[in-house]
Amino acid sequence: MSIRWIATFIALIIIASITYPINIPGKGNFFAMGAAHFDRDHNLTYYSIFTYDKSGKLKREDHVNEEAERISYTLYIYNANGVLVSEKTLLIDNSLKSEKTYTYGSNGRISKAILKIPDQDTKYLAYSYGY
Numbered sequence: 001m002s003i004r005w006i007a008t009f010i011a012l013i014i015i016a017s018i019t020y021p022i023n024i025p026g027k028g029n030f031f032a033m034g035a036a037h038f039d040r041d042h043n044l045t046y047y048s049i050f051t052y053d054k055s056g057k058l059k060r061e062d063h064v065n066e067e068a069e070r071i072s073y074t075l076y077i078y079n080a081n082g083v084l085v086s087e088k089t090l091l092i093d094n095s096l097k098s099e100k101t102y103t104y105g106s107n108g109r110i111s112k113a114i115l116k117i118p119d120q121d122t123k124y125l126a127y128s129y130g131y
Contacts, residue, residue, distance in 0.1 A: 034047055034048060034049045034050070035047070035048045035050070036048075044066065046063050046064060046065050046066075046071060047063070047064045047065075048061050048062065048063055048064075049061070049062045049064060055082070057076070057078060057082065058076050059075070059076055060073060060074065060075055060076065061073060061074040061076075070092055071091075071092060072089055072090060072091050072092060072097055073089070073090055074087055074088065074089045074090075075087070075088045075090070083104065084102060085101065085102055086099060086100060086101045086102065087099070087100045096118050097117075097118075098115060098116065098117050098118075099115075099116045099118075100113055100114065100115045100116075101113070101114050101116075112125060113125075
């Protein structure tokens with residue numbers, strides 16, 4: 001990994017921290033976090049910047065390329081009880097790239113997740129615990 005990639009990643013984290021200051025109760029100020037994603041050959045493919053709400057729930061994940069351009073983002077949607085019900089990944093033009101919806105069993109755990117990819121007009125059962 002080159003120094004330029006590392007410097008770009010650090011700059012993105014600093015920008016995200018300035019742009020998205022968050023206070024998590026009991027933990028003080030908390031800012032957006034980042035992660036780097038690599039392919040199988042260990043080449044950097046994109047960065048993720050995670051943004052949380054004041055209660056500490058993940059609200060958004062921005063996907064940024066090496067040139068610091070946003071290429072897509074994921075929105076995390078919760079119900080009124082604060083339970084994650086879906087994730088929507090959108091491209092920069094706001095077109096839907098993928099959507100994952102969650103179903104919960106009587107024990108409150110995820111029983112299955114359905115992944116929908118619009119281009120393929122197909123739904124995939126991501127996992128099911130048989131509840």
